Every structure is written in structure tokens, then in C-alpha cells.
Amino acid sequence: MDLGSTALALLGLLLAAWTAGAAWLMIAAGARARGADAARRTAMRLNRLLDEAPTAALLVRSDGRLEGSERLAHWLGLDQLPQFLGELAKYPDRGLTSDQLDELTEKVRLAQKSAAPFRMAVTLPGSSRSLALRGSLADPQVSPGGAALIWVFDFSESELELSRMRKETARARSDFAALVGLIEAAPTPMWFRNADMQLQLVNKAYVAAVGAEDAQSVIDQQIELVEAVDGAIPADVAREASVTGEPIERVVSVTSVDGVRRRFRVSDLPLGEEGVAGYAVDIQEQEDQARQHRAYREAQRSMLDRLSVGVAQFDGERKLTFANQPFRRLLGMRPGSGPLGTSFERMLSDARDEGRLPEVRDFPTWRKDRVDWFGEDATQEEDWPLSDGTHLSVVGQPMPDGGLALILEDRTEQLSLAANRDTLLRTRTAMLDSLFEALAVFAPDGTLQLWNHSFPETWGLEADALDSHPSVDALLDMIERNLARPRQIKGVAEVIRSATLDRKERAGRLQLADGRTIEFAGIPLPDGNGLLTTLDVTANEQAEMALRDRAEALEQADKVKTRFLANMSYEFRTPLTSIGGFAELLQAEVAGPLSDGAKEYVAAILESVARLTDQVENVLDLSQSEAGLLPIARRELSLLAFVAGVARAREDAIEAKSITLDLRGSQSLKLAADPRQLGRAIGQLLDNAIEACGENGRILVDISAHEGGARIVISDNGRGMEEAELTRALDGMRDDGGSDTTRRQGLGLPLARQLIEAHGGRFEIQSQKGVGTSVTMTLPRAS
Incomplete structure (x- = not known):
């Protein structure tokens, strides 16, 4: 019984203890729950504060991982924040650029290793958003692994405002510099006076006008551009403008540095409490032009008074300002009538009364139509037939000032x-x-x-x-x-x-x-x-055609003759060459020794063959030249040396007659010509001169430059020729010593002329019986 009571008592105590513990646990759990709720509410409030804050936190761990809010991702233009730092630059138009990411990565790594804080500002690609980054090593309580904490601030609006202010400041500086440069470059003197009416700023034109060294010397010495007028100095005028607040403009005379007086329009402009600005404009040329215009107008009107054409000028109010005497006479203006200032309508009425206008039924309407000329842009022209038979031509010329110039001309005589x-x-x-x-x-x-x-x-x-x-x-x-x-x-x-x-x-x-x-x-x-x-001219044409046919026949005959001479001359070469060859063999005694007489005969044969060969060559060249087929192979020649060589080839003939040959010319004179043909022409003329000269004769060869080419003159003091002989010589004819007969054997002159003309030159010859002969050859420069 006692044991049972004790057990029950212990059980009761155990239940009571359990109940007390449960109650205590419930009370503690409630306290913890209330603390957790409070902590949750605090965390939520702190998160809300961070969301509303103007900054966002970004945590970069040591392995590159990122922790941050969605708002920061939105700032970067991303839907969500990537996991690693290196992924911030994988979008072309969002996040960061490659250069910005490299710079941020380097600064983060340095902060993680040395705990060194850093600052950085970036402008996001494809956007006007600007971010400021401030980073440092994160507190161990936030991230114990050595992470970097970056606070990101959005200062786009501040950056825009700063950018706008920078632009405005730069523009203001540029405008101020441009204004200062404009004032400095202004061609007119400009200045600024402070509140005490002292010169504080002047430009280069002002310095040049007063003849000072620089602007500072003008300011230090207070050198005035304008002189005092009636006791009032420029500072007094500027003070008056400052007091009244109205600009003052005046025209004064200024003495320049070179002592010349010029007229200037000077303006003083008040600028409130800052001072007074001023500038001076040179109006001397304007006044000179105004005087010239007045003089020109007076001269023009004086000239118009002397014209036979009537001229009158009306101003914009249709008042007469000028009328010359012919105009007054043609419209019948009596002396004293039609004074200056008369209206256009009144002038027409007076002219009608004098019968100097056309007769019309409705004169008021006719006059109104003429008054409308003042408002027209084009020139008006019409004819006024008068009752006395006079015919006037009228021109109304509108003037730029709204006036009209009326011109009258009497064309009665012209009609x-x-x-x-x-x-x-x-x-x-x-x-x-x-x-x-x-x-x-x-x-x-x-x-x-x-x-x-x-x-x-x-x-x-x-x-x-x-x-x-x-x-x-x-x-x-x-x-x-x-x-x-x-x-x-x-x-x-x-x-x-x-x-x-x-x-x-x-x-x-x-x-x-x-x-x-x-x-x-x-x-x-x-x-x-x-x-x-x-x-x-049909009949004349038929006659001309007949004559032309005859001329063509003659031309064909001449061509046949030329070809015949050329072919025959060419055929002569073969036997002449054979004869010359055999004679040379005989002279060389190939066939055996010759006697003295035979040697003389052989020498005569060789001489005759040489002369005949030369004549055949002349005939061939002459015929080819007349047919226009003479070949010309030009090359550059030194004329003096070339002519000397041609003359040296005739040294034996010259010495045989003791002839003096003078060769003159410049060694630098050169010309492009055919050596063979030119040498033949000069050689033929030298041969003729040697033949014409007697013993102790004289031959002169002069070479000179002429109009871009050259001129060669060969003259001698031989027997000369009369005019008829010269004509026959130029035609290839020469007297043979008989009574009346002639033969065609002298081809030197015609051949020389043909060769010179084949070079494009000119051949002239003058000869006088008993005096000598002179040949002038003019050769052009080859094109």
C-alpha cells in the first residue's frame, strides 16, 4: 500500500515535472517564434531598405561567383544576374564591355589579395546609364572566404547633368573666345569702359588707330581715339549714355596716325552697371561716295540738258524733280511753267492744253493709264502722234525708288x-x-x-x-x-x-x-x-572642161616624159658601170702592161665615165624631183663642217685656178637635211661658181641662221649672166658656142633648185654680166 502510494506520488511528480517542462518549452518556443518573427520582419525591412537604397551590393567570391539583387541585374540590362564575373561581358549590347570587365576583374583580384579598396565608373554599352563602383574586401561575417564586396551606385542623372554642364561650360568658353576673337579681329575700333568710365578693354583696330604698341599701353595711358568736341571728352559722352540708358551716336572727325583726318560714326552703348561699350565706324568712304554721287548727278543732269532727247524724272510721289530743255520744248512748257514739284497729272494736263499730247476721247482714263506706269516693273513704250504732224516716241522707265523716268524723242524726221x-x-x-x-x-x-x-x-x-x-x-x-x-x-x-x-x-x-x-x-x-x-555658167563650164581635158593630156604626157627620162637614166648606169670597171682593170694593168699613150686613153675614159655618171645621176634626180618622187632621208648636220667637206672635195679645181674661197658661218648652227641631196645641190653650185670664175677669182660661202632654219649664200665674181642667159640656165639650157643653137646640158642650177625645194626651202639667184652670180638657199627647220 505504501509502495503503491509512493509510486503514485513519484508518477505524479514525474507528470508534474513533464508538464512543467512542456510548459517551459512551449513558453521558450513562443519566445523563439516571436524572436524569429521579429528577425524576419527586420530582415524584410532591411531588404526593403536595400531595394529602395540608391545603391546595390555585389558580392564577388574568391572563385568568381556573383551574389547580388535583381535590381542590379536590371541596371546592367540583364534579366538575371549571371553566376560568374566573367559572364558580365558575354552580351554585345548589355552588361559590361570587354575592356570594362578586364579592368573590374583586375581591381577585384587586387582587393581580394591586398584588401585595397577601389573606385570605378562605367557607362553601359548601348545605354546612357552610368554606374559608379566602390569595392573593398568583404567583412568575414559577410563572407569569410575572402570575397570582394562592391557597392554599385546609379549616377546617370548626375552624369547627364554634369555632361550638360560641361558642354554648356565648354560652349560658353568657346562663345566667349569667339566673341573675344571677333572683337579682336573686327576692322573697326571697339572698346569697353568700366563703371568709372575708364578704358578697360580695346581691340587691335583701336590700338592701330591710336598708334599704340599694344592694348595694355592704351589702357595704362588711357589713350582716347576721339578728341574732345566742344569741351566734352569721350568719357563724358559715355557717362551721359550710362545715366540715360540710351545709346548715343555721333559723327566726329578723327586724326589718324599718319595725320589724315577721317570721319567716324561713334556709338556709345550702355551695358547697365557693368559699364559702356563703344565702337567707331569709318564713314569717310561713304561721305566721299555721297559727294561723288552728288557731283555725278549734277554732271548727269548737265549732260541731259545738252541732249536732243527730252528727259524728265519724277520721284515716288509723282513729283517732277528734273526736266531738261528738250523735254520742256517737246511738251510745250512755257518759261516759268512746270516748276520742279509739279505733279505728273498736272504736267499731262498742261501738255494737253498746249496740244502736245495725242487727241483721245477719254482723257482722264488715258491719263490714269499713264499714271499706272509708276507701279509697273517693265519699261513702257508707245508713240504719240500729235495734231501738227509731229511724231513722239515715249519711253517710261520705272525707277528703283518708285519714281519714273520719262523719255521723249521726236521721230518725225526719222519717219x-x-x-x-x-x-x-x-x-x-x-x-x-x-x-x-x-x-x-x-x-x-x-x-x-x-x-x-x-x-x-x-x-x-x-x-x-x-x-x-x-x-x-x-x-x-x-x-x-x-x-x-x-x-x-x-x-x-x-x-x-x-x-x-x-x-x-x-x-x-x-x-x-x-x-x-x-x-x-x-x-x-x-x-x-x-x-x-x-x-x-553652163557654156563657160563646157569650155573649161575642154581646156581641162587638154591640160590633163599635157600632164599625162609630161609624166610619161618624166618616167622615160628616169628609166633611161637608170638604164644608162649599167653600161657606164661596166665601162668604168673595165677601164679601172686596164689602168691597174690586170691584162698586161700599158704604154704611156694607152694609160692616157684609159685615164680619159675614166674621166668621161665619171662625168657621164654624174650627168646621169643629175638627170635621174631631176626627173624624180619633178615627179615628186625624190627620196629625202634627213639627219642632223653641222652645216659649217658639212659645207667645208663639200668644198674640200673640189680643192684641186679651186687650186688649179688659184681661186680664193671664203667660208663663213657658226659651228653651232645645225639643221636636219639629207646629206647626199644637200651635198649635190651645194656641189653643183660650187662647180658652177668655179667654172664661172677666172684665174685668181673669189668665191664666198656664207652660212647663217634664218627664221628657225638656215640660209646659205654662194656668190662669185665670175663672168655672170644676163637675164635671158639666166632664164635658160634655170631651165637647163646653155649656149654651146654656136650661132643660134642651144642644147640641154647644164642641169646644175635646175637640179640644185629642185633639191633645195625638195627640202621645203627656197632657191633664189641673182646674176649680172661681168659682175658675178649670187645664189641664196633658205632651208627651214624640219618639223
């Missing part, structure tokens, strides 16, 4: 002359119709004005086709159908154009389809028109 001219034209028409030639007159614009009856008949046209006075193009279209070769119509058009426009005479010839031949010519007329004269 009378025009009537007389019409009479003369009718007389001329009748005279043209009676001429044998076909004539037509064209105006400068190409219109057919006048023609005679022979003109359409000659060209095969209908007379009625010209009644409409067609243009040149229409007339040529009608004529073209009647031509044997329609393309020749261009020649007719060119002749008409030359006569009417170019004022030159030109002629032409064509054949019509009916077989007739027409000669035409264009002749400019004094009145500016062009005359086309036409003549049927």
Missing part, C-alpha cells in the same frame, strides 16, 4: 526718212528685176527679203513659192530637190551665212539636176543684209 527709204527700195527692186544675174537679198535673221525675176528661174523654183518670204532653211529645202548632188546645198547655206553674219564674201559652184552649172557668191551689204548673186 520721213523711212518713207524715202521705202521709195528707194521700190526703185532698187525695179532695177534688180532688169538685171541679167539672179539676185536675192537675205536679212541677218535668214529671211528672204528681196529677189528679182531671174532668181526663181535660175534655181528652178516656182515664183509663187517666194511670196511668203521664206527663211533660208525653207528656201534651201526647195533648192535641194533641183541639185544634181543634194549635199552641195550645205555650200549654199555657208555662203549665205558668211554674207549675212560673218560679213565676208564667199563663192561657190554647183550643178543642177537638169545639167546646168551655177556659180553663186555671197556679198555683205552695207545695211547688214546679205546679197546672193547667181549666174548660169
